[in-house]
Amino acid sequence: xxxxxIRILDVTFSCAGVVFLSPIIAVLLVIxxxxxxxxxIFLQERIGRNGAxxxxxxxxxxxxxxxxxx
Numbered sequence: 001x002x003x004x005x006i007r008i009l010d011v012t013f014s015c016a017g018v019v020f021l022s023p024i025i026a027v028l029l030v031i032x033x034x035x036x037x038x039x040x041i042f043l044q045e046r047i048g049r050n051g052a053x054x055x056x057x058x059x060x061x062x063x064x065x066x067x068x069x070x
Contacts, residue, residue: 032060 032040043055 028059036060 029040038060040060041057042060044058045053045055048054
């Protein structure tokens with residue numbers, strides 16, 4: 001029973017977090033696209049449980065090259 005309650009809370013708070021943070025994430029993506037050359041999100045392959053490979057989306061936090069600053 002406790003695992004079910006914890007799972008319900010996890011899903012509920014995760015969905016609420018996505019709804020509330022999506023405008024901030026959208027603004028950060030636009031700023032990153034304007035300031036830095038290249039895509040603001042990139043794919044990276046990771047190794048998970050039992051050696052299973054999966055692909056995640058990541059924000060680009062460092063510029064590929066020096067930003068175009070006037």
